[in-house]
Amino acid sequence: MKKGQTIGLTTVALLTTLVLVACGSSKESQDKTIKFSIPTDVASLDSTILTDQYSYTIAGNVEEGLTRVDAKGDAALALAKAIDVSKDGLTYKITLRDHLKWSNGDKLTAKDFVYAWQRAVNPKTGSEYAYLLGALSNANEIIAGKATVDKLGVKADSETSLTVTLAQPTPYFKFLLSQAVYYPLDEKVVEKYGKQYGTSSDKTVYNGPYMFKSDKGWTGTNKTFSIYANPNYYDKGSVKSKQIDFQVISNANTGAQLYKQGKLDFTFLPTTDLIDANEKTKGYTVFKQARTDYIEYNQSGKNASSPEAQKALANQNIREALNLATNREGVIKTALPGSTVAKSFTPAGMSKTSTGEDFATYAKQAYTYDPAKAKTLWEKGLKAVGLTKLTLNFEAAGDLAPSQATANYLQTAYEQTLPGLKVNLKLVPFKQRLNDAQNGNFDLVLSGWGGDYAEPSTFLQLFTTGQSYNDGKFSSKDYDAAFKAATTTPDVLSPAKVDEHYKAAEAALYQGSYVNPVDFQANPALMNPKIKGLEFHSTGLSYDLKTAYLK
Structure with a gap:
């Protein structure tokens, strides 16, 4: 631990x-x-x-x-x-x-x-x-x-x-x-x-x-x-x-067919094609989860696929370029219908501030898609680490259709936007993805986190220094200080101050480009x-x- x-x-x-x-x-x-x-x-x-x-x-x-x-x-x-x-x-x-x-x-x-x-x-x-x-x-x-x-x-x-x-x-x-x-x-x-x-x-x-x-x-x-x-x-x-x-049905098309044949009472619809084909099917519904899909960057200095990858991902300009090259609306349209664009790490609809505002709205950051700025920062970052091209491995759960579709979309988008980048897609079983993330065996990994209780700390505790779920192994003094202030006395006794500190933690994540929130997940299903x-x-x-x- x-x-x-x-x-x-x-x-x-x-x-x-x-x-x-x-x-x-x-x-x-x-x-x-x-x-x-x-x-x-x-x-x-x-x-x-x-x-x-x-x-x-x-x-x-x-x-x-x-x-x-x-x-x-x-x-x-x-x-x-x-x-x-x-x-x-x-x-x-x-x-x-x-x-x-x-x-x-x-x-x-x-x-x-x-x-x-x-x-x-x-x-x-x-x-x-x-x-x-x-x-x-x-x-x-x-x-x-x-x-x-x-x-x-x-x-x-x-x-x-x-x-x-x-x-x-x-x-x-x-x-x-x-x-x-x-x-x-x-x-x-x-x-x-x-x-x-x-x-x-x-x-x-x-x-x-x-x-x-x-x-x-x-x-x-x-x-x-x-x-x-x-x-x-x-x-x-x-x-x-x-x-x-x-x-256990990893092929969602099979699940939909079994449902229509009366052999299943509940099955997920994780792809755009399946949703389009079943939106009018009796029992179609969408479950809104307090869950964020996000990309983690290996900043540990260990276990990256190459010394070049290790150096590159330690550079903030490189990470920010990847964040800016992430077309979140495109991901959702292609791979995650029903989900919404992430503007913070803590998802919408989970908790409220002391004034009754949705916390995700209150704490939102300027995560955006800007390919021109992404290219500029990418080239600046490569120059700083002495590279002209870079190969990165991108791992995702290949047995989960939304993860696979998201990774496929981003592989193409990143290579088209960032000159000299080659992305090797590594699609593995969900269990292996969990193990590889925990052990730091990745360059980029598509992760997901669902809230355990309705309060921002269930998300923001992930990235304090040394936390076991901080898979990228980064350390931010600003982030640690903000989280500590939100969760310990005396400020913990003031809900308004707690909100401010949690928002500061979200800002530290964004400003350091430590992680890349992609979407707030929804689960379309047939029930x-x-x-x-x-x-x-x-x-x-x-x-x-x-x-x-x-x-």
Whole structure:
């Protein structure tokens, strides 16, 4: 894990939530199986280490935390029966529901949370989401290897009660409690399987609305699997479907055809051609996510494809030229219909400032398409590093149609706009793209980030010096100072000042051309109109199937 990971305080806006509800008897719904598709393989069911939205879609429906975001966008009580907060906002007394059980029949107790949270912040675990536990006292010191896990600000007072101590007031902490890294773990099972825990459904146990069974389970590589209503779930009466089938369909054309044949109830439409062909199809819908697609530049001084690439990407003029050569409107028209042009890193529609303005509007920067200026800066940058031409590798997920189409478009655009540039396109599986980005094995990489909660820090924490998700490994004193001021006392107690500091962080990203925001993502899809009770959230668990059923 990297050092310097912190989390702080500011005002939280309501999560954007779409709920599809209608009348229907429980018996009617439970006799039918929803057939749901995802575009790429599940990477893990280990809630401590999973990082991608597709793994989260599965894990968030078979596991659960102390809170769960509800249809109104609130952090509602889930495994917790009560959460009492001290006047100073530093101490949380949490009471669990009675008689909680894991899917294997084991008792679920307060110790399961202590074990899970200590495992997450332990540097040996390598949890990329450990930073979300940075709100707890001593968490950042433990992550940095400067304290032992037993110093973490959580303790079990009894089987059904926890005391959580925060490093500083964090008013959105109840939202954090709904995140996967805050889920409890059955220590006996985790220790039994060790590094194999979560690599398949038979090496995991469940406490959520659904669970896996031995038949139709997830083996770690299979493309079809099913989840079933969990009889040990405390709120099993609210679970309307007995079974939900999942299928990994990387070819979106196949998904659309299966939907039209009645063999799928949900599939994404990630290409312009598919959207044009299906806009009038019954069930066409667009899900607006709090998600930004962006390009990262390797500024680490390591692992670039060549010494020339390494020198070039350390030059601000080169990076700014690439930003200016990015025709965002062209990308959206060609590859990402339904999405919108990014003018900041934090996406639109996610959170509001203290005055009620959309934060992305308040903090927008002058990201623009200017090929003439891009050419001038490019030539200036090449001259500064002693080059007349340059080859850069551009990596993207080849098994995700929008990523592949975006990379193809930009490869051509960059080579046409910037003299002497050759772009080698490296299309790899999504899992490899995640690994390569994390390990710095890229020149340029097309990344994406979805918000975990409705507050700017869920995006802006990515790029502090040493943060594990700062894949480009750049360091900006201005950025670090702005983020620290927004998330620590005393300014953290003033919402207006918090807004100003977050805006300054956005400005530092733009002025240094450290990253290249491309678009705010939308997900066009086909969904059977008979699906009711599915909750869509723009942050966190996007597709909550707890109350979903086919009418």
